Amino acid sequence: MKLNIACIPGDGIGPEIVAQAKKILDRIADVYGHEIKYTDLLMGGAAIDVHGVPLTEETIEMAKAADCVLMGSIGGNTATSPWYKLAPNLRPEAGLLALRKALNLFANLRPAVLYDELADACPLKKEISQAGFDMVIVRELTGGLYFGERYTTQEGGVRKAVDTLTYNENEIHRIAKKGFEIAMKRRKKVTSVDKANVLDSSRLWRKVVEEVAADYPEVILEHMLVDNCAMQLVKNPAQFDVILTENMFGDILSDEASMVTGSIGMLSSASLNDSKFGLYEPSHGSAPDIAGKDIANPVATILSAAMMLRFSFDLDREADAVEKAVKDILKKGYRTPDIMSEGCRLVGCKEMGDLLADEI
Amino acid sequence: MKLNIACIPGDGIGPEIVAQAKKILDRIADVYGHEIKYTDLLMGGAAIDVHGVPLTEETIEMAKAADCVLMGSIGGNTATSPWYKLAPNLRPEAGLLALRKALNLFANLRPAVLYDELADACPLKKEISQAGFDMVIVRELTGGLYFGERYTTQEGGVRKAVDTLTYNENEIHRIAKKGFEIAMKRRKKVTSVDKANVLDSSRLWRKVVEEVAADYPEVILEHMLVDNCAMQLVKNPAQFDVILTENMFGDILSDEASMVTGSIGMLSSASLNDSKFGLYEPSHGSAPDIAGKDIANPVATILSAAMMLRFSFDLDREADAVEKAVKDILKKGYRTPDIMSEGCRLVGCKEMGDLLADEI
Ligand SMILES: CC(C)[C@H](C(=O)O)[C@@H](O)C(=O)O
Ligand SMILES: CC(C)[C@H](C(=O)O)[C@@H](O)C(=O)O
Numbered sequence: 192m193k194l195n196i197a198c199i200p201g202d203g204i205g206p207e208i209v210a211q212a213k214k215i216l217d218r219i220a221d222v223y224g225h226e227i228k229y230t231d232l233l234m235g236g237a238a239i240d241v242h243g244v245p246l247t248e249e250t251i252e253m254a255k256a257a258d259c260v261l262m263g264s265i266g267g268n269t270a271t272s273p274w275y276k277l278a279p280n281l282r283p284e285a286g287l288l289a290l291r292k293a294l295n296l297f298a299n300l301r302p303a304v305l306y307d308e309l310a311d312a313c314p315l316k317k318e319i320s321q322a323g324f325d326m327v328i329v330r331e332l333t334g335g336l337y338f339g340e341r342y343t344t345q346e347g348g349v350r351k352a353v354d355t356l357t358y359n360e361n362e363i364h365r366i367a368k369k370g371f372e373i374a375m376k377r378r379k380k381v382t383s384v385d386k387a388n389v390l391d392s393s394r395l396w397r398k399v400v401e402e403v404a405a406d407y408p409e410v411i412l413e414h415m416l417v418d419n420c421a422m423q424l425v426k427n428p429a430q431f432d433v434i435l436t437e438n439m440f441g442d443i444l445s446d447e448a449s450m451v452t453g454s455i456g457m458l459s460s461a462s463l464n465d466s467k468f469g470l471y472e473p474s475h476g477s478a479p480d481i482a483g484k485d486i487a488n489p490v491a492t493i494l495s496a497a498m499m500l501r502f503s504f505d506l507d508r509e510a511d512a513v514e515k516a517v518k519d520i521l522k523k524g525y526r527t528p529d530i531m532s533e534g535c536r537l538v539g540c541k542e543m544g545d546l547l548a549d550e551i
Numbered sequence: 552m553k554l555n556i557a558c559i560p561g562d563g564i565g566p567e568i569v570a571q572a573k574k575i576l577d578r579i580a581d582v583y584g585h586e587i588k589y590t591d592l593l594m595g596g597a598a599i600d601v602h603g604v605p606l607t608e609e610t611i612e613m614a615k616a617a618d619c620v621l622m623g624s625i626g627g628n629t630a631t632s633p634w635y636k637l638a639p640n641l642r643p644e645a646g647l648l649a650l651r652k653a654l655n656l657f658a659n660l661r662p663a664v665l666y667d668e669l670a671d672a673c674p675l676k677k678e679i680s681q682a683g684f685d686m687v688i689v690r691e692l693t694g695g696l697y698f699g700e701r702y703t704t705q706e707g708g709v710r711k712a713v714d715t716l717t718y719n720e721n722e723i724h725r726i727a728k729k730g731f732e733i734a735m736k737r738r739k740k741v742t743s744v745d746k747a748n749v750l751d752s753s754r755l756w757r758k759v760v761e762e763v764a765a766d767y768p769e770v771i772l773e774h775m776l777v778d779n780c781a782m783q784l785v786k787n788p789a790q791f792d793v794i795l796t797e798n799m800f801g802d803i804l805s806d807e808a809s810m811v812t813g814s815i816g817m818l819s820s821a822s823l824n825d826s827k828f829g830l831y832e833p834s835h836g837s838a839p840d841i842a843g844k845d846i847a848n849p850v851a852t853i854l855s856a857a858m859m860l861r862f863s864f865d866l867d868r869e870a871d872a873v874e875k876a877v878k879d880i881l882k883k884g885y886r887t888p889d890i891m892s893e894g895c896r897l898v899g900c901k902e903m904g905d906l907l908a909d910e911i
Contacts, residue, residue, distance in 0.1 A: 284748045341751040351717065357712070360711070417803055421781065446779065446781050
């Protein structure tokens with residue numbers, strides 16, 4: 192099979208982790224007889240440095256021309272990033288939001304899994320973590336507060352800022368459908384998270400989710416308020432299978448869930464449209480403080496590449512092989528610094544990539 | 552001193568926990584020579600059952616006529632509450648939001664404290680919890696998505712719902728000032744939480760907070776994105792002193808923080824306006840499943856009464872006495888079921904109230 196992949200290494204540790212993911216994809220291509228063409232694209236801070244803007248039309252077009260996009264990470268810690276003082280629409284993250292919209296990537300999937308071998312890294316106590324957990328957060332990614340009308344103005348000399356949270360039933364319908372489809376392949380439980388006791392958009396959300404649920408009688412649907420969900424993720428993460436929610440709540444809850452695993456260096460993500468196109472990137476950020484030191488954990492990006500094989504190319508066997516390699520390497524005790532623990536063998540970013548490639 | 556207190560027992564466990572808080576206040580009045588007049592008011596589900604609406608004009612007027620309000624809790628679990636099927640503006644919580652607005656309670660203070668004696672209840676592992684933590688979340692309570700324009704409509708047969716997030720600089724200024732004032736009496740650190748990489752309202756928030764910070768050179772100000780804050784609360788809660796944030800983010804983060812303590816039955820809250828008026832209620836909900844069983848933990852409500860003594864009446868000595876009694880009773884090993892652990896003595900709601908009263 193021919194795989195036509197656009198690569199956006201991005202900022203911070205992006206380039207080094209994407210290099211390892213390419214290594215793994217190349218190995219997969221060798222072993223299973225595929226052919227990969229990469230097209231490297233600039234975006235985020237890297238694009239600002241060259242073009243003065245985080246995302247150009249040309250980059251969007253080239254991304255669209257590919258089968259899918261593999262991304263490192265964009266931007267940085269807002270407070271310390273060198274781009275912090277730029278106008279909002281010139282910041283690296285602006286490129287990311289624009290790209291999501293341009294490619295219509297409305298479904299963001301973020302698994303949050305506790306690996307047995309990494310249970311010690313989990314910030315929760317044993318009584319809770321020993322139950323294990325394996326959930327996926329299905330976050331709406333092209334609507335809500337992120338893309339509503341916004342402006343800053345003055346009223347009688349008083350500055351005022353407005354953001355708008357809008358959802359229509361089609362936007363809710365398609366993401367809910369994704370959530371239920373994913374649940375059908377998992378433990379068949381959907382927790383839809385909203386703030387229906389306050390927001391009109393959440394009340395519409397709840398209604399449409401219930402309408403979609405009618406098509407999936409096998410799936411158990413429960414509704415949970417967002418404040419309660421933020422509590423339950425800490426108290427009893429094992430209760431969750433699929434968490435389905437809107438853009439801003441999903442941003443907050445998926446980061447909380449990833450931290451609850453204790454190993455965000457291991458967490459992949461996929462952002463999908465309604466065909467086979469997708470953008471795949473680690474759940475974690477660009478970690479500018481450790482960039483270029485060969486100590487970043489490439490596994491999240493590598494597992495994102497596995498999601499790509501699965502969702503964009505239907506190469507399940509190949510995706511399984513990557514995921515198995517990750518599990519085997521963990522069992523053998525190799526660890527990057529972020530997940531290091533006693534008795535394990537410390538390896539760098541590149542070495543972890545080599546080990547995984549050899550394992551396939 | 553004469554204390555004129557409006558009481559709103561509310562729904563679920565509300566009545567039984569408020570009864571214990573009154574017992575403690577009466578004891579304080581005896582010991583320190585004060586005189587208390589209580590005016591009991593109906594609100595929430597309790598008011599719907601009698602008046603058909605969660606909050607009447609008369610209740611608002613009577614609350615305003617008092618020095619402050621002591622509340623149990625309003626509403627219930629949205630999914631299971633008997634009022635769930637009511638229209639949004641007839642649900643119990645609608646009364647709560649309307650009351651906050653009518654009384655101009657723009658500053659919501661929610662302490663999240665890990666008590667040494669309850670460290671076992673903390674869901675975090677020892678390596679993290681042993682550092683202890685003691686933070687207060689200062690949440691803006693009368694603006695943002697909660698009170699912006701909202702509507703549901705149809706566009707070409709497609710249902711659509713809109714909520715609006717608005718802040719003006721005065722609203723941000725006054726809550727920021729409260730945050731810094733509180734920090735001055737604590738460890739002098741403010742973490743302002745926003746989503747300034749996406750929202751206009753957050754960018755204005757950040758600017759105004761920085762302007763206010765200029766008046767408090769002794770206080771260290773840091774900005775944190777809301778998704779990162781949701782992670783840091785789990786990873787390293789000890790880093791926080793005062794978390795300052797807008798209404799919806801505060802709703803989510805304060806519940807997360809309360810769960811991180813592991814003992815939400817112990818957590819008080821105060822909602823203040825810019826004079827001495829305040830509404831005091833536990834951080835937890837109405838827990839309809841355990842209502843009327845005399846097993847609820849009254850301490851959160853009792854500590855809320857202590858906050859009332861401090862903020863509305865400047866009775867610091869009396870507030871200290873209540874807080875000391877709580878600590879002493881914990882040391883003596885008395886526990887309600889929610890915080891029970893081995894070797895401790897199990898007591899009910901009423902008995903806990905009696906023990907605390909005797910301790911003062
Ligand atoms: C960088 C930022 C705009 C982005 C978001 O909020 O969506 C990030 O936090 C994420 O979750 O991918
Ligand atoms: C009941 C609900 C409307 C309320 C809120 O969201 O403010 C509650 O969650 C709270 O935090 O006091």
